[in-house]
Amino acid sequence: NAGVTQTPKFQVLKTGQSMTLQCAQDMNHNSMYWYRQDPGMGLRLIYYSASEGTTDKGEVPNGYNVSRLNKREFSLRLESAAPSQTSVYFCASSETLAGGANTGELFFGEGSRLTVL
Amino acid sequence: KNEVEQSPQNLTAQEGEFITINCSYSVGISALHWLQQHPGGGIVSLFMLSSGKKKHGRLIATINIQEKHSSLHITASHPRDSAVYICAVPGNQFYFGTGTSLTVIP
Numbered sequence: 259n260a261g262v263t264q265t266p267k268f269q270v271l272k273t274g275q276s277m278t279l280q281c282a283q284d285m286n287h288n289s290m291y292w293y294r295q296d297p298g299m300g301l302r303l304i305y306y307s308a309s310e311g312t313t314d315k316g317e318v319p320n321g322y323n324v325s326r327l328n329k330r331e332f333s334l335r336l337e338s339a340a341p342s343q344t345s346v347y348f349c350a351s352s353e354t355l356a357g358g359a360n361t362g363e364l365f366f367g368e369g370s371r372l373t374v375l
Numbered sequence: 376k377n378e379v380e381q382s383p384q385n386l387t388a389q390e391g392e393f394i395t396i397n398c399s400y401s402v403g404i405s406a407l408h409w410l411q412q413h414p415g416g417g418i419v420s421l422f423m424l425s426s427g428k429k430k431h432g433r434l435i436a437t438i439n440i441q442e443k444h445s446s447l448h449i450t451a452s453h454p455r456d457s458a459v460y461i462c463a464v465p466g467n468q469f470y471f472g473t474g475t476s477l478t479v480i481p
Binding site: 291369 | 419423465468469473
């Protein structure tokens with residue numbers, strides 16, 4: 259059982275480069291999320307998608323774009339990376355009822371450690 | 376404004392001690408989640424509970440919906456329990472506490 263798979267696990271970028279973090283889940287969940295985790299800051303929501311075809315900004319969306327390609331996949335793109343985007347990124351998914359209330363367990367990918375020089 | 380508050384932020388215990396981590400929240404919820412993250416590792420779900428108490432091995436989670444409070448207890452703590460423990464409550468998205476960093480010393 260794969261659960262939530264995200265790639266790459268590690269990436270080093272130079273300032274101004276672009277990259278896409280990929281995430282896929284095989285649990286048929288409606289909701290998917292991208293978080294960043296920084297020391298002392300906890301998990302902060304970048305973007306989320308409550309269903310295929312919809313995306314919404316979270317707490318820290320600036321500098322990022324997302325795409326919910328289909329029900330399984332939710333990608334995060336950095337168009338022009340900045341050192342402030344050095345972080346560990348987690349993708350997650352959960353089940354939701356119609357209307358958006360989360361009812362199920364929250365599953366995380368293993369994380370992607372990004373360093374921007 | 377923090378919807379979820381955890382305490383303590385850091386905790387050091389001797390092996391074998393009984394440990395309690397607390398979580399208070401301000402939003403109405405259907406369930407509360409406890410998560411575990413080992414150093415440098417991924418995040419895994421320990422419990423999802425909406426009332427009463429749940430137990431997995433040496434871990435026990437309780438919740439009081441009226442008081443908007445949950446506790447995570449670890450009995451007979453072991454160095455492998457050293458991790459960050461995070462509580463989370465769902466809405467249209469999830470709200471997370473900042474985590475409790477636990478170190479269990481042999």
